[in-house]
Amino acid sequence: xxxxxxxxxxxxxxxxxxxxxxxxxxxxxxxxxxxxxxxxxxxxxxxxxxxxxxxxxxxxxxxxxxxxxxxxxxxxxxxxxxxxxxxxxxxxxxxxxxxxxxxxxxxxxxxxxxxxxxxxxxxx
Numbered sequence: 001x002x003x004x005x006x007x008x009x010x011x012x013x014x015x016x017x018x019x020x021x022x023x024x025x026x027x028x029x030x031x032x033x034x035x036x037x038x039x040x041x042x043x044x045x046x047x048x049x050x051x052x053x054x055x056x057x058x059x060x061x062x063x064x065x066x067x068x069x070x071x072x073x074x075x076x077x078x079x080x081x082x083x084x085x086x087x088x089x090x091x092x093x094x095x096x097x098x099x100x101x102x103x104x105x106x107x108x109x110x111x112x113x114x115x116x117x118x119x120x121x122x123x124x
Contacts, residue, residue: 008051008054008055008058009055009058010055010056010058010059010062012121014051014055015052015055015117015121016114016117016118017048017051018047018048018049018051018052018055019048019052019110019113019114019117020048020114021044021045021047021048021049021051022045022048022049022052022110023107023110023111023114024041024044024045024048025041025042025044025045025046025048026045026103026106026107026110027041027107028040028041028042028045029041029103030100030103030104030107053076053080056076057073057076060072060073060076
């Protein structure tokens with residue numbers, strides 16, 4: 001759904017809302033067991049994740065030199081690729097311990113990421 005937004009800006013509020021949607025989606029996996037509620041929060045998670053990547057692409061598009069833009073797009077692509085490709089290797093030890101620990105860990109490092117974002121934000 002986010003790809004249909006024609007204009008999205010790279011600013012503090014947009015990134016913060018995207019991160020909050022992602023955190024709400026992750027938190028819902030721990031708090032709720034009703035499928036319709038989880039579907040709703042999964043939709044919010046997906047919108048936050050999609051908005052976050054679109055905002056990053058907009059921010060990278062502002063780089064002045066072509067080499068910097070290419071490097072930025074490459075890094076974002078690599079992060080996405082590694083997250084999908086390598087994450088299962090690190091998740092295997094948690095699969096026997098229950099998914100609750102995995103979701104708690106995911107929520108924990110996402111909260112840390114949001115706190116770092118809030119305190120380290122610089123205007124571009």
